[in-house]
Amino acid sequence: MSNFDPNAILRGAQLTLVGVNRALQNPELFTSTHYRQAAISVAAGIAIRLIVAVPIIGVRALLWFLSLFINMDHAQWDNDVTNGLHFLEHSVLQVPFFLMTLMRYLTPTLDQMFMDSLRWVDQTYVQKHKSEDPHNLRALYYPNLQLYSTHAAPGEKKKTSLKEALVIFFLRYGRKTAISLTVLALSYVPYVGRFVLPAASFYTFSSAVGPQPALVIFSSSILLPRRYIVTFLQSYFSSRTLMRELLEPYFSRVRYTKEQKKQWFQDRAGVLFGFGLGFFVFVKIPLVGVLIYGLAEASTAYLITKVTDPPPPPSEAEEFKKDSIRWKNKHDFLSLPWEMLDAHNIEMHQPKRQSDVRQTPRKTFS
Template identity: 60%
Template sequence: MAARQSEKPEKPPLLADRDALLEKLSVSHFDLNAIIRGAQLTVVGALRALRNPQLFTSEHYKQAALAVLAGVIIRLAIEIPILGIRVLLWVLSFIVDFGTTTFDNRLVEGIDLLQNHVLQVPFFLMSILSRVTPTLDNMFMMSLAFVDKTYYEKHEGEERSTLRDEYYPNLRRYPKRDGTTHTTSTAENLTLFFMRFAKKAGLSLAVFALSYVPIVGRFVLPAASFYTFNRVENRYTVDKLTHNSVAGLGPAAIVFGTGIFLPRKYLVIFLQSYFSSRSLMRELLEPYFSRIKFTKEQKKNWFHDREGLLFGFGIGFYIFLRIPLLGVLIYGIAEASTAYLITKVTDPPPPPAEAEGFAASQQTWKNKHEFLNLQLENLDALNTSRINSNSSNTVDEKASSSAKPPLPPYSELRSRQRDSLDMRQ
């Protein structure tokens, strides 16, 4: 009798199919609200970063001048090949009559599209600069210290026990290594970066070339867009394996349907802007992941759970990065703004000696729904432990927690992982 009661009734096939379809159409991690909040953080983070007086020192003025100079060099590196082709076409115009054709203009426009959107040459050159010099990493840490300082100034006079812990003091104590390979070798980091870029560039060129194939070519870019947004990723949690798509079947179908009717140029720009914003966020978050050691699966889950917000934040700065000559300078502002972003989507890191299990606990964004529903002028509300304590169910739980301090969330997750491993063994 007890066994029958313990058995859960199975859902009818129609209801099970409906639930599966709704799960595929779900955009909970990539919804419009999260994208808009990410775009808002682009502006708010940049304004707060620019309020840091340490940015306006003689050393940083020098760095800003070098950034503008680097922007000029990058722009010249892009324009010189196009200028060379224009000169070559001008010489050929004395031999071949281009007056009745548009071949020369189409060739120049095609090369410009390849450089700026298919191969993302400007972003590639800026990424190299960020890996060669420690300037951006220093700017991230300096801005993180400023975010902590302004937070406590804003809550001056309140009980320290009701405020969140600081991010900078513990994070700066972690050894710095590459966030993907966990190595400290700059040469190895650059080699792997070039390999990743070559792989992405080769794939982009292949898709772009296939889009010119007669008849089927017009479906190549829409199909690539559909695959990109509906790509299924395995997500491992403590107790189960789930399968999640990047954006969901619904958005992927919309992108595919509209992509068939869009001109090739605009579809390439849209698709590459999405990829570039993702790559930009990974580069901007490198100072954090180079210190907090995540496994490959943990890092994938971390990004997946914050997909919409990171896309809104990344696409905002990607648009600003395309401003001629000032791209590298804006890259620095974006890095400083990322320090503010980190305080909204992660918990304060523990001391390095207590870091076991912390990365695993950060895979899920704990206050996601509360943060996305906050008013723009009240973004710091969830950074107080008082807000979190108000969500407790009873007053008795608060009293018991004052008698015995609760374990940090990553310690609780660590014990759950050990119990799960014991059960498997």
């Protein structure tokens, strides 16, 4: 459980809170551009709620029409149908979440929000440590990262077009939907069905947390109702999907290979899950969820400064990608006192000053 232990997940949740706090302090977050995007987000939130509600409203209208000819005063199946449809949309298919993540491909504002927030995180860090020797502080993230192009460089594979990106997005969502519906359908098979969802839980978590914790999850899930297991599994998968979408502005610039990117995520799995799960809970709030999604993007800039090194100039990118796959200072970060979150930056780049950091702790949680 070295990559997915409870402490790592809690640290990710802490980064959620601190990241939001930092993002909301950024005056550039409240510019006219972002206000306009906020208004669009609210409108999109309303549209998403209406789109999701259409099937349920349609079913209710059909049931009302049938009630003109059939006595349903003592029937319960009509409520079961509407409740089941609601559960299918929100917990199995995650339709609102799907429509929300789709917005990234339709507006470039989220990418700019990430970069503006990253610049603010650097400025805040310098301001917090302005009384110290600048040579003892960490390198900044924004100056070099903004030099990285989001377009393919000569000799690189051509950047995916919007149409291709949307096709990949829909195919990925369609594959996940097919798997979810298949597993759910198999859970209704007599006798063996009750073991399908627990087995899916074990398979999902055995590679992430190890076979023994996964076996505990398997044993516990046998005793739980189907609805709770489905919600648990989908929350896990959706929080991972959310995290990958939030990190897209970073990976669109520092372009790792597929295998490098997999290792990058795996080495930071616990912290990323805690961070993504915290926002996933709030993103599901009706109407304002899209606004929370934008705030999560801004907060991801703070996360980046904790889980990877500052990028070098683009000319040194290849060596940096090989070196940054592993989170070298993971143990130092996870063992920090809760109120010394920013001390990680000094220990990370100035190991000779670790004793100084411990002797003169900085309360930089806020």
